[in-house]
Amino acid sequence: MHPSELLLTRSLVGLVPCRHDGQDAVVVAALDDATVLVLDERGLALLAHHARRIDRVMVCDDAKAVQRWLLRRGVDIARPLCVQTVSALVRGEPWAPGDAPALPGSDTALDSARHLVRGLEALLTRLDDSGQKKVARLECLVTRAFAALEHRGLPIDVGLWRRLVAEDKARMLAAKEQVFALAGDHVPRDLFGVADINLDAELEVKALIKRATGVVLESTARQHLAAVGHPLADALIAYREPWKIVSTYGDSFLEHVTDVVVDADGRSMGRIRSTFVPLGASTGRVACREPNLQNLPKDARFHEALRAPAGRVLVTADYAACELRIVAEFAEDPVFLAAFDRGEDLHSTVATSLFGVPVSKSVNPELRHRAKAINFGLVYGMGPGALAASLGVERGTGEELLARYFKTFPRIRDYLDGSVETALRRGYSETALGRRLTFDPAAVRADNARGELSRIMKNMPIQGTSADMTKLAMVRIQETLGQRLKAGLIGDAGLVNTVHDELVVECAAADGDVVGAVVGDEMAEAHRSLLRRVPPSVEVHVGPTWHH
């Protein structure tokens, strides 16, 4: 029997990857003992056998990094406990997981692993005091889903993506020529008459606009250029859009694509491997980098290139009006709740109540647009000035609209005011699951809850509850898909992306409907476990590409 075998039967062990005699290994540690397990064929089989059991908690320092490392070796931990994640929650500080675990020698790893297990009791006591046990449990479980998601990667048709970027590059160059043509003599030229201006430099663009039109810009942002009302300014706007695509989603983006192979349809299919940061945002939202898969262009052309390889499909699912449902639940507003109960379009219903005339997507659409702008902005603690700006109306009109809105929906106003009042009293804001954002007491006193702080206090419970829900859904989906796979009901399937209130799962084409149902059901169940009153609404699509 291997010396690690008895240790691995414990309900809780520490796990630290390391190198031992030139081989990959892990230290397995309990309170009273620790051993090195070399990950040869036998070692891997032993570890994999115990790791997949739900009655074995495996404590890691950086659980996502350790799991990614183990997934490459075929080991999947069913019940990870991430010390860094729990510590970050307890301390109320952000923390970013690393890409790969450091691989110390086995002596150092033995110390680390003992330390990991011995420190756990104190950490769990602090967790108890912090009131975020449920959040910690979820965050630990979701490290497994993120490790698997990163391991799998998002499928991409590299050839198609390259062609789309090339199209935009041509558009960008054409727009640049157009700028030069329109600016004529106002473009600085070198000794040989070649245009010598950098359209990406704010100062140079301002100078060009001034010379050509006489307008002095305080900013070269799109709105300001548009307000100039000159063909040259319009040409600069036309340059910006493809520039953004080429610079952000061109070569630098494609550097993150690996494992490119030609599939049965003759497409060059690769996988984008990025890094997700589960506690990347103070609200509990996930951040994503290198590359950021949460701000890909909505443009349908690019989503066509985010497609499953031949014989496979993508299940795309999102929570419809997620944050407004959360507001409806928290505020217990009768109009909001009734609209969601009846499956109505909330923006139309709100506009109808607000303006006293029938509104739908086709009847009085301008009023629906106004209601939508307020609904959207109230989640952010928007003021009258911002509302006026977003609607392009006078500030007075914005004030009037907001006043009417809160008079019509007093529960919404009371709820938002209550969020600020509660946060000030407690010193923190809280989500449905109990996730907390703690405020610096000095900042609370200084700011007197006006301005930025009160907007965060209004927004965090809403945005954070949405994050709770999506993470819960990820855990449920991974668990259920794993069970179905084990039962032989489906083939390989798994998450390939998450964008705040949207999930993308890849599976065999033949399993599309079954997996689609699992994803929809688990997302709805995650909603119901957090919000008891307002009904869930999940939109699911199954197809070859990422649907939008």
Place this chain on the structure above:
DNA sequence: ACATGCGGCCAC
């Protein structure tokens, strides 16, 4: 060579 801040802009 790297780090940092800013203007601008993509996403939810």
Place this chain on the structure above:
DNA sequence: AAACGTGGCCGCATGT
């Protein structure tokens, strides 16, 4: 520029 919350990435400019 921001306005109205949460992020990341681009290029430029400036620092060490």
